[in-house]
Amino acid sequence: xxxxxxxxxxxxxxxxxxxxxxxxxxxxxxxxxxxxxxxxxxxxxxxxxxxxx
Amino acid sequence: xxxxxxxxxxxxxxxxxxxxxxxxxxxxxxxxxxxxxxxxxxxxxxxxxxxxxxxxxxxxxxxxxxxxxxxxxxxxxxxxxxxxxxxxxxxxxxxxxxxxxxxxxxxxxxxxxxxxxxxxxxxxxxxxxxxxxxxxxxxxxxxxxxxxxxxxxxxxxxxxxxxxxxxxxxxxxxxxxxxxxxxxxxxxxxxxxxxxxxxxxxxxxxxxxxxxxxxxxxxxxxxxxxxxxxxxxxxxxxxxxxxxxxxxxxxxxxxxxxxxxxxxxxxxxxxxxxxxxxxxxxxxxxxxxxxxxxxxxxxxxxxxxxxxxxxxxxxxxxxxxxxxxxxxxxxxxxxxxxxxxxxxxxxxxxxxxxxxxxxxxxxxxxxxxxxxxxxxxxxxxxxxxxxxxxxxxxxxxxxxxxxxxxxxxxxxxxxxxxxxxxxxxxxxxxxxxxxxxxxxxxxxxxxxxxxxxxxxxxxxxxxxxxxxxxxxxxxxxxxxxxxxxxxxxxxxxxxxxxxxxxxxxxxxxxxxxxxxxxxxxxxxxxxxxxxxxxxxxxxxxxxxxxxxxxxxxxxxxxxxxxxxxxxxxxxxxxxxxxxxxxxxxxxxxxxxxxxxxxxxxxxxxxxxxxxxxxxxxxxxxxxxxxxxxxxxxxxxxxxxxxxxxxxxxxxxxxxxxxxxxxxxxxxxxxxxxxxxxxxxxxxxxxxxxxxxxxxxxxxxxxxxxxxxxxxxxxxxxxxxxxxxxxxxxxxxxxxxxxxxxxxxxxxxxxxxxxxxxxxxxxxxxxxxxxxxxxxxxxx
Numbered sequence: 001x002x003x004x005x006x007x008x009x010x011x012x013x014x015x016x017x018x019x020x021x022x023x024x025x026x027x028x029x030x031x032x033x034x035x036x037x038x039x040x041x042x043x044x045x046x047x048x049x050x051x052x053x
Numbered sequence: 054x055x056x057x058x059x060x061x062x063x064x065x066x067x068x069x070x071x072x073x074x075x076x077x078x079x080x081x082x083x084x085x086x087x088x089x090x091x092x093x094x095x096x097x098x099x100x101x102x103x104x105x106x107x108x109x110x111x112x113x114x115x116x117x118x119x120x121x122x123x124x125x126x127x128x129x130x131x132x133x134x135x136x137x138x139x140x141x142x143x144x145x146x147x148x149x150x151x152x153x154x155x156x157x158x159x160x161x162x163x164x165x166x167x168x169x170x171x172x173x174x175x176x177x178x179x180x181x182x183x184x185x186x187x188x189x190x191x192x193x194x195x196x197x198x199x200x201x202x203x204x205x206x207x208x209x210x211x212x213x214x215x216x217x218x219x220x221x222x223x224x225x226x227x228x229x230x231x232x233x234x235x236x237x238x239x240x241x242x243x244x245x246x247x248x249x250x251x252x253x254x255x256x257x258x259x260x261x262x263x264x265x266x267x268x269x270x271x272x273x274x275x276x277x278x279x280x281x282x283x284x285x286x287x288x289x290x291x292x293x294x295x296x297x298x299x300x301x302x303x304x305x306x307x308x309x310x311x312x313x314x315x316x317x318x319x320x321x322x323x324x325x326x327x328x329x330x331x332x333x334x335x336x337x338x339x340x341x342x343x344x345x346x347x348x349x350x351x352x353x354x355x356x357x358x359x360x361x362x363x364x365x366x367x368x369x370x371x372x373x374x375x376x377x378x379x380x381x382x383x384x385x386x387x388x389x390x391x392x393x394x395x396x397x398x399x400x401x402x403x404x405x406x407x408x409x410x411x412x413x414x415x416x417x418x419x420x421x422x423x424x425x426x427x428x429x430x431x432x433x434x435x436x437x438x439x440x441x442x443x444x445x446x447x448x449x450x451x452x453x454x455x456x457x458x459x460x461x462x463x464x465x466x467x468x469x470x471x472x473x474x475x476x477x478x479x480x481x482x483x484x485x486x487x488x489x490x491x492x493x494x495x496x497x498x499x500x501x502x503x504x505x506x507x508x509x510x511x512x513x514x515x516x517x518x519x520x521x522x523x524x525x526x527x528x529x530x531x532x533x534x535x536x537x538x539x540x541x542x543x544x545x546x547x548x549x550x551x552x553x554x555x556x557x558x559x560x561x562x563x564x565x566x567x568x569x570x571x572x573x574x575x576x577x578x579x580x581x582x583x584x585x586x587x588x589x590x591x592x593x594x595x596x597x598x599x600x601x602x603x604x605x606x607x608x609x610x611x612x613x614x615x616x617x618x619x620x621x622x623x624x625x626x627x628x629x630x631x632x633x634x635x636x637x638x639x640x641x642x643x644x645x646x647x648x649x650x651x652x653x654x655x656x657x658x659x660x661x662x663x664x665x666x667x668x669x670x671x672x673x674x675x676x677x678x679x680x681x682x683x684x685x686x687x688x689x690x691x692x693x694x695x696x697x698x699x700x701x702x703x704x705x706x707x708x709x710x711x712x713x714x715x716x717x718x719x720x721x722x723x724x725x726x727x728x729x730x731x732x733x734x735x736x737x738x739x740x741x742x743x744x745x746x747x748x749x750x751x752x753x754x755x756x757x758x759x760x761x762x763x764x765x766x767x768x769x770x771x772x773x774x775x776x777x778x779x780x781x782x783x784x785x786x787x788x789x790x791x792x793x794x795x796x797x798x799x800x801x802x803x804x805x806x807x808x809x810x811x812x813x814x815x816x817x818x819x820x821x822x823x824x825x826x827x828x829x830x831x832x
Contacts, residue, residue, distance in 0.1 A: 005249060012226060012253070019222045026215055036165035039142035040149075 224316035291497025389424035495789030500782030520754035541720035542674035547651035558645015663762035785810035
């Protein structure tokens, strides 16, 4: 049964990892604009050089 | 990967490999006509000299520039620019291509959802040039300090989402740790696991209260220290008693506490908040009059134009105003044809002709070419602003009913908790504190707190689908209480810039038309231009002896005939029409008159009739009373029908009405801004959402004017929905308090009752709003 304790702590760490990832994504502005990246795919031109953040 | 052969042609614009049909233009090869055309347009744009408009020039002033840019160093600066005209993916493509057709633009990144683009620009390129370029390619930018403040507000939304994520995460995990207890699974028999789960729940509950739920605690604290009972006060009491009691229970080893209910409660509350904030991003209420008045002007020094700040001008200076620009100063006209549209100030829709050396006033918009104006006084920016906005206090919508409810609710719950605790004190002292906090826990008005945001949030969504955008959710409550709607005439009830011209007095022959047009074409009077426009398509004959009598009319000899066009008194005609009329005589013989009428919105009559079943209606207009009888005929039930009102008088009349009723003002443009602001609720009617609506609490797109009665009805119904859902959630509270008072509230019951009440209230109000909106044909 003690194995449960380990599993629980692992799952919690994993979940915190996801939460952290969400924070990172949110802070970097990934959720600010959910539409334009999809439209940018249709841009026929060559992909531009990486823009400054 | 496709190998590009040397024989294949690469499109000079889109850089893809061309198929067989190569388009050849200006020594370049393109894969299609689209690319060729775009490239041509772009090339022209590159070479065209940029004539920077007045309104953009002021962006270069160091004061505004430093406040506008997001970031700057010695080499470049970065700024976020609102471009409401962004429409589809092609716009993104074009705008992100900006660096390729303007030197000095380093990068451009479009945010489609917010209709904004972030541009990095080299320091030597002025912001005004970029703004003008964007305008030239069809994306008039909205750059202003107030706009920027508005964007800062959106950042708060981001924080709300983070809080929601934290609350959701903790809620889910705490729930997992609590479930084994509820279902009596084997693990809970072991002390180790009970301890582990409890401690983990405690740890997870800390961020929920300290981070996610902090706003509720602080706002409750603020309300209390101001001596008020806000809806957040009972919520905060609930949160704190849940938190406190759970910690006590766990630490004393008495049980597992109610932490799952606590996390769930905050999670649901935050969902409600997020939902309410989500509704719209693209309407800005934060633009001020200041954004629309030119701060820099073209001063003429030795016949040379020079850009100067408006407050550095002195009396006697000469400024140049170009076509369609707003006149920034009071002065006299030195050069140019003055046709000034004072619609912003007076509401009169027809531009006013100004003679040489005549006076022009700040705030008017020049409509026919360049003007030179000599200042008759030193301009003051403050005075200029006050022309438009009499006061700029911000109206705050309060849901007085909700506040009253939470007042009694809090007191009631506290009383029940105290009484129950005291009674238990006689029976079993150890249970008294438990019962006291159990009542506070279960009575937490989360369902109450959710019903209003969700009802209003849903209605806001319905409204925005119908192009009616309210400033905030509580405005719906105010809208539902409105008893009197005051309408402006020009531009509100009538269609903007549409005039109905008709000739009365028999059919005009082609010859007559030519004769009349020949004369009116000579005159700069607005009514003449309207008639000329009406008679369009005829040849203009040469005229002789042309004479224009100020305020009377025009006369001339055309083709041997003497034509007189003007007012009824000047032509000795009987004035039979109430509407604006222009009489015509040929060889001293009256042949009839032109009737010039405003064109009312289609279906105005039914709209007014439907509105009048809910509210009383009035019309306050700045125009002449030429339309009075027509309006009266259209809808006889107006309570008040007044004309020739100045903006301040409109506001005054509204204040008078407000002593008895709740008044909503619907108007357009700047001339109504004082009245719009004065009303309990001010609605700006606008042709497009990029416009300007000072002081308004709501913006209605004029195409959706027809739906206004239904939307008012829905707002009135909203109050009913909120009441019903209050009653509904009160049932849960009564049940819960019943358990609590009897000392039977277990974590299981709390964990079931609290989310259930929240979710069922949310579902109830959503369904009710949807049903009603469908019935009203709003969705």
